[in-house]
Amino acid sequence: MTGSGWGRRALLIHSGLVYFFLYAPIAVIVVFSFSASRSPTAWSGFTLDWYRSFFKDAGALRALQNSLAVGLSATALSTVIGTLVAFGLDRFEFPGRRALGQVLYLPIVIPDIVMALSLALFYHFIHLPLGLLSIVIGHVAFDISFVAVVVRARLEGFDRRLEEAAQDLGADGTQTFLRVTLPLLMPGVVAAALLAFTLSFEDFMIAFFTAGVGSTTLPIKVYSSIKFGVTPEINAISACILTFAILSILSAQRLMKDQVQS
Numbered sequence: 001m002t003g004s005g006w007g008r009r010a011l012l013i014h015s016g017l018v019y020f021f022l023y024a025p026i027a028v029i030v031v032f033s034f035s036a037s038r039s040p041t042a043w044s045g046f047t048l049d050w051y052r053s054f055f056k057d058a059g060a061l062r063a064l065q066n067s068l069a070v071g072l073s074a075t076a077l078s079t080v081i082g083t084l085v086a087f088g089l090d091r092f093e094f095p096g097r098r099a100l101g102q103v104l105y106l107p108i109v110i111p112d113i114v115m116a117l118s119l120a121l122f123y124h125f126i127h128l129p130l131g132l133l134s135i136v137i138g139h140v141a142f143d144i145s146f147v148a149v150v151v152r153a154r155l156e157g158f159d160r161r162l163e164e165a166a167q168d169l170g171a172d173g174t175q176t177f178l179r180v181t182l183p184l185l186m187p188g189v190v191a192a193a194l195l196a197f198t199l200s201f202e203d204f205m206i207a208f209f210t211a212g213v214g215s216t217t218l219p220i221k222v223y224s225s226i227k228f229g230v231t232p233e234i235n236a237i238s239a240c241i242l243t244f245a246i247l248s249i250l251s252a253q254r255l256m257k258d259q260v261q262s
Contacts, residue, residue, distance in 0.1 A: 026242060029235050029238050029239060029242070030235075030239045030242065031043075032232065032235050033050055033051070033232060033235035033236040033238070033239040034046050034047060034048070034050075035047070035232060036049070037232070038231070038232065039232075050231075050232040050233045050235065050236040051236045051240075053233050053236070054233055054236050054237050054240070057233070059216075059221065060218070060221055060237065062216070063216050063217055063218045063220070063221035064218050066132060066215055066216060066217050066218070067201050067217040067218040067219070068201070069132060070132060070135050070136050070139060070200060070201075070207070070217060071139075071197045071200040071201040072197070073132075073136045074135075074136050074139035074140050074143055074196065074197075074200040075143065075193050075196045075197040075200060077136070077140045078139070078140045078143035078144045078146075078147050078196050079147050079189060079192060079193045079196060081140070081144050081147075082143070082144040082145070082146070082147025082148040082151060082192065082196075083147060083148075083151050083185070083189055083192070085104070085144065085148045086147070086148040086149075086151035086152040086155060087151070087155070087181075089101050089104075089148070089152065090152060090155040104144075104145050104148055104149070105145060105149070106145070107141060107142035107144070107145040108142070108145050108146065108149070112203075112205035112206060113205055115138075115141070115142060115205075115206060116138070116205045116206045116208065116209035116210065117209060119134075119137075119138045119141070119206060119209065119210050120209040120210055123210060129212060130210055130211060130212030130213075130215070131211070131212040131213075131214070131215045132215045134210040134211070134212065134215075135206070135207050135210050135211055135215060135217065137210075138206045138207075138210045139199075139200040139203060139206065139207075142199070142206070143196040143199060143200060146192065146195055146196055146199065147189075147192040147193070147195075147196050150188055150191055150192035150195060151185065151188050151189060151192055153188065154185055154187070154188030154189075155185070155188075158181075158184065158185070162180055162184065163176050163180055163181060166179070166180045191251075191253075194248050194249075194251050195248075195249070197248060198244075198245050198248040198249055201218075201241075201244065201245070201248075202219060202241055202245050203217075203219065204217075204219035204220065204223065207219065207220055208220055208223070218237065218241065219241070221237075222234060222237055222238065222241075
């Protein structure tokens with residue numbers, strides 16, 4: 001076998017080991033969420049009892065409702081604001097435009113613990129009560145950056161001649177944006193919204209630091225339950241969160257792929 005052949009084989013083995021290291025623990029959680037044993041790591045037959053237990057747990061369902069409320073609210077706000085920010089940076093010249101474009105990436109690269117602690121201190125400084133509102137504001141603060149980055153990627157390949165054609169036919173600026181620009185940007189906007197919702201729904205660190213009484217989200221619920229030991233129900237909840245996150249990310253990637261091809 002040639003040197004290049006051995007190199008390809010070594011690369012495949014290395015890649016396989018890396019993926020195994022990353023995803024084997026996740027696979028274990030999913031598999032044992034269907035185990036009939038009360039031990040979270042012992043298999044004794046297939047069952048859906050732990051999923052039924054999750055959907056009968058009032059505390060877990062309340063946490064799920066909080067996560068959905070926070071995720072939907074943060075997604076709606078960040079999608080609107082992020083889309084407008086991306087459009088403004090792409091179409092207009094103004095003082096500080098370059099600096100704003102660079103600052104936009106800060107919430108993406110800043111560690112979650114730093115941003116969570118900063119938000120907690122800021123809320124204390126302005127005397128904002130901790131609750132669902134404080135979590136939503138925190139999620140909007142970092143979701144805007146992800147939305148703006150995705151929408152700006154869509155704007156990079158945008159054909160402005162379509163807008164010019166609409167204006168030549170008598171459309172004003174508002175009509176052009178609503179009937180031409182926004183529909184063409186919609187795949188990118190929807191992909192950004194799905195990404196924002198996924199990040200908000202599964203966030204733990206910022207929610208943990210900014211949540212108040214009665215505003216426990218599902219990731220915080222999982223963390224609180226683990227303090228008393230890992231149970232098969234925790235595996236089931238984790239599997240549900242994982243499935244939802246994967247479906248959202250795959251949908252976002254599909255939309256982003258379609259927008260690149262279009």
